[in-house]
Amino acid sequence: MSNLAALPIILPLLAGIVVAFIHKKTKIVRILSQVISVVNLIAVAWVFLQVQQNGSIILETGGWAAPYGIILVGDLLSMTLVLTTNIIAVACVFFAPQSLSKHQEEYYFYSFFFLLVAGVSGAFLTGDLFNLFVFFEVLLMASYGLIVLGNGKVQLRESIKYVLINLFSSMLFVTTIAFLYSVVGTVNMAQIAVRVQEVEQQGILTTIGILFFFVFATKAAVFPLYYWLPRPYISPNPVVSALFGALLTKVGIYSILRTFTLMFNQDVQLTHTLFIYLAALTMLFGVIGALSTHNVKLIIAYNIIPAVGFMLMGIGIFSEVSISGTIYYLVHDMIIKGALFLLVGALVYVAGTSDLRKMGGLIHHHPVLGWMFFMASLVLAGIPPFSGFIGKLLLLRGGLAQDELMIVIVALISSLLILFSMIRIFIRGFWGEKTENPYPERKRKAAKMAWPVAILLSFSVLLGVGAEWFYPTIQSIAEYLMDPQIYIDSVLKE
Amino acid sequence: MTRTNDIILRTTTTLIAFILLGFSIYLFFAGHNKPGGGFIGGLMTSAAFVLMYMAYGFRSLQKILPINFRFVIPVGLIIAVATGIGSFIFGEPFLSQTFAYFQLPVLGKTELATALLFDLGVYLTVIGVTMTIILTIANDRGEER
Amino acid sequence: MEFIMAILAGILFTTGIYNLLQKQLLRIIIGTGLISHGAHLFILTMGELKTGKPPILTEGVENYTDPLPQALILTSIVISFGVTSLLLVLAYRASQVNGTDNMEQLRGNDYE
Numbered sequence: 001m002s003n004l005a006a007l008p009i010i011l012p013l014l015a016g017i018v019v020a021f022i023h024k025k026t027k028i029v030r031i032l033s034q035v036i037s038v039v040n041l042i043a044v045a046w047v048f049l050q051v052q053q054n055g056s057i058i059l060e061t062g063g064w065a066a067p068y069g070i071i072l073v074g075d076l077l078s079m080t081l082v083l084t085t086n087i088i089a090v091a092c093v094f095f096a097p098q099s100l101s102k103h104q105e106e107y108y109f110y111s112f113f114f115l116l117v118a119g120v121s122g123a124f125l126t127g128d129l130f131n132l133f134v135f136f137e138v139l140l141m142a143s144y145g146l147i148v149l150g151n152g153k154v155q156l157r158e159s160i161k162y163v164l165i166n167l168f169s170s171m172l173f174v175t176t177i178a179f180l181y182s183v184v185g186t187v188n189m190a191q192i193a194v195r196v197q198e199v200e201q202q203g204i205l206t207t208i209g210i211l212f213f214f215v216f217a218t219k220a221a222v223f224p225l226y227y228w229l230p231r232p233y234i235s236p237n238p239v240v241s242a243l244f245g246a247l248l249t250k251v252g253i254y255s256i257l258r259t260f261t262l263m264f265n266q267d268v269q270l271t272h273t274l275f276i277y278l279a280a281l282t283m284l285f286g287v288i289g290a291l292s293t294h295n296v297k298l299i300i301a302y303n304i305i306p307a308v309g310f311m312l313m314g315i316g317i318f319s320e321v322s323i324s325g326t327i328y329y330l331v332h333d334m335i336i337k338g339a340l341f342l343l344v345g346a347l348v349y350v351a352g353t354s355d356l357r358k359m360g361g362l363i364h365h366h367p368v369l370g371w372m373f374f375m376a377s378l379v380l381a382g383i384p385p386f387s388g389f390i391g392k393l394l395l396l397r398g399g400l401a402q403d404e405l406m407i408v409i410v411a412l413i414s415s416l417l418i419l420f421s422m423i424r425i426f427i428r429g430f431w432g433e434k435t436e437n438p439y440p441e442r443k444r445k446a447a448k449m450a451w452p453v454a455i456l457l458s459f460s461v462l463l464g465v466g467a468e469w470f471y472p473t474i475q476s477i478a479e480y481l482m483d484p485q486i487y488i489d490s491v492l493k494e
Numbered sequence: 495m496t497r498t499n500d501i502i503l504r505t506t507t508t509l510i511a512f513i514l515l516g517f518s519i520y521l522f523f524a525g526h527n528k529p530g531g532g533f534i535g536g537l538m539t540s541a542a543f544v545l546m547y548m549a550y551g552f553r554s555l556q557k558i559l560p561i562n563f564r565f566v567i568p569v570g571l572i573i574a575v576a577t578g579i580g581s582f583i584f585g586e587p588f589l590s591q592t593f594a595y596f597q598l599p600v601l602g603k604t605e606l607a608t609a610l611l612f613d614l615g616v617y618l619t620v621i622g623v624t625m626t627i628i629l630t631i632a633n634d635r636g637e638e639r
Numbered sequence: 640m641e642f643i644m645a646i647l648a649g650i651l652f653t654t655g656i657y658n659l660l661q662k663q664l665l666r667i668i669i670g671t672g673l674i675s676h677g678a679h680l681f682i683l684t685m686g687e688l689k690t691g692k693p694p695i696l697t698e699g700v701e702n703y704t705d706p707l708p709q710a711l712i713l714t715s716i717v718i719s720f721g722v723t724s725l726l727l728v729l730a731y732r733a734s735q736v737n738g739t740d741n742m743e744q745l746r747g748n749d750y751e
Contacts, residue, residue: 006588013575020568061589072588111568130711137718144725148732156733157745160664163726167671168659170722174678174715181708182685533717627724631731 004047005059005074008082008121011040012089016114026105030097033110037093040117041086048079052473056490058127066492067191073127073491077327077477081124081254084331087459088246088338089117091452095342096239098449099349104149104237112149113243115142120247124254127491129180130187132255133173136219140166143248146240147232155235162232169218176211183208190491193262193484202266209264209271213256220252222312223281226305230289233304234297234354238345241297245304246338250330253311257326260315261481268318275316276407282309283414290421294356296429299421300337300344303380306414307333313407314395322398324471324478329391331474332463336379336388339456343373346449347429352438356428363430365437368450370430372457377426379460381419387463390471500549507549514542525613526593527605532613536620543621544628552633563629566622574615577608644684651677664730664740668723675719679712 286305
């Protein structure tokens with residue numbers, strides 16, 4: 001037992017509560033939140049190093065032994081994702097004062113923000129299926145608070161749809177847990193993994209597995225269930241959009257990755273083949289959506305969807321190389337989506353509009369912003385030597401090794417189209433004739449907005465250039481995931 | 495604002511509110527090993543408050559209970575989280591709990607558990623959330639018309 | 640008994656989904672409430688229905704009630720209470736700001 005595993009959940013939770021007490025004193029809250037986020041990042045990085053050296057940290061809350069009590073499992077995969085989450089949180093908390101209005105900051109933005117970070121970290125760390133549902137609800141509750149921040153007309157309209165779809169999928173999640181409980185009689189992930197192998201009728205497990213997939217796919221925005229995503233994601237403030245785009249769908253993907261490597265791996269032929277087809281459709285439809293609009297925010301929001309397709313593709317191919325590709329892509333995508341949403345927030349701020357047809361020539365007034373956006377586009381599309389390239393390379397290698405030619409071709413085409421959709425923003429928005437600066441007074445604030453994004457982008461570049469250095473960790477995670485017995489042994493300790 | 499003739503509601507409220515409050519406190523204390531607990535106790539307490547609000551109006555409620563319910567939520571949360579973290583000091587896992595028997599003057603032998611402190615946090619949070627939500631909607635309408 | 644409970648949960652689900660597909664916001668919220676009740680009953684049923692047995696798991700005790708579904712339901716009830724109350728406030732605000740509670744009219748492409 002080690003309380004370290006609870007640290008990434010408790011620290012932000014406490015911070016959120018403390019901040020709620022003094023929510024009217026904006027300046028203090030701002031500085032306090034920034035300090036706490038940085039401290040939290042350092043603490044999480046330290047725990048990550050501990051896990052990397054000494055193996056998984058397992059916390060049995062309340063002292064109840066593993067299959068009976070609720071456990072938190074800080075293994076390498078969880079800690080990697082928690083670390084990434086906190087990097088994004090730090091960038092967002094430094095970006096927030098520039099883009100939020102005073103009213104929004106006062107109205108518990110920082111409390112909800114910390115609650116969201118705690119919920120996401122909890123969802124990554126938990127080793128209990130029902131507890132995963134609870135942490136889902138914690139992070140969704142925080143996201144409901146964030147999405148209505150500001151009370152705009154369109155915002156309220158879109159957030160109702162967002163809340164409803166999430167509420168419905170949560171209820172399905174509970175029902176599915178009930179199904180699984182009646183078959184295996186436990187909600188502890190490790191024990192489920194043991195018991196599913198003993199169940200005689202494997203058919204029912206496959207059905208339950210698909211039901212779980214349906215639930216997580218709704219959260220992650222996989223092909224037939226992505227329709228709800230783009231519009232609610234663009235209606236709130238850019239910081240909130242960045243948090244949503246970077247974290248929320250990724251929690252869904254993480255859940256699919258965890259459940260389908262650990263528990264539902266009996267009928268790979270059926271389930272994982274289904275994933276490959278859905279991944280292909282997700283990529284295509286997502287990128288078509290991104291090409292169909294002139295709203296810059298909407299283009300970025302639609303670009304979340306093909307990324308989900310890429311990650312799902314790795315899970316579908318289900319080999320060590322492809323799983324490591326998925327993990328690499330997951331980390332890369334969290335960082336770059338955070339950066340892109342923040343960048344587009346800054347772009348809309350300096351241009352005064354989100355319509356691509358009404359802007360142009362901004363690079364003459366905001367060169368830093370422009371070139372950062374160009375770089376982010378290259379990272380997203382997967383141009384070497386940036387991080388997107390490594391992730392895609394691993395995924396494609398995994399696909400070719402398993403003779404999944406169809407998905408490889410689709411992935412390549414959609415990468416190209418992603419690049420096209422991003423460069424379109426660059427050319428129409430930043431490039432072009434020098435025009436009069438629409439808002440010269442916004443230049444200083446835009447410069448302040450730029451540097452949190454620069455942090456994220458440098459992480460992204462580091463992830464690509466230093467792939468040699470990161471790859472062994474990612475590979476060991478993939479090995480670990482492909483052999484569920486390691487997880488089971490570390491939790492149940494026979 | 496027009497006042498309706500709600501003498502029956504007002505008379506019964508004086509009685510029922512106290513029964514509700516008393517029962518909610520019983521439920522709260524019974525919580526850690528019998529049916530009851532912070533959640534249901536908190537809901538019942540806020541039911542009593544809402545009843546008082548409906549019978550006597552917002553002004554009177556504020557006079558009796560000069561509390562900002564929005565402030566109660568973080569207070570409750572911090573109590574709940576603090577009891578969880580408290581186990582760190584004793585080197586126990588997160589959220590560990592303990593109990594002991596004490597000889598109290600009036601009550602005699604009484605069981606006191608740390609789970610009760612956690613329940614107190616839940617109790618306050620539930621009151622805070624429920625009252626905030628109900629009063630937000632109720633007062634909003636008052637302003638509009 | 641399990642059979643009846645399963646049918647009851649099914650009825651709750653169907654009525655819930657029927658209400659979810661209505662246009663009026665309030666009906667939709669009632670629908671979500673019904674679905675969550677159905678889900679809770681369903682968990683209870685899935686943990687086997689027994690009465691009068693203690694929730695103890697030690698050596699020598701053969702017949703016991705499973706306490707886990709009850710713990711799960713309690714958690715789930717608290718969560719659905721929170722979400723439903725939040726949804727009510729949200730729906731109230733949205734219908735006031737947008738001037739309608741009809742989902743048909745809450746559509747549009749005029750996002751900023």
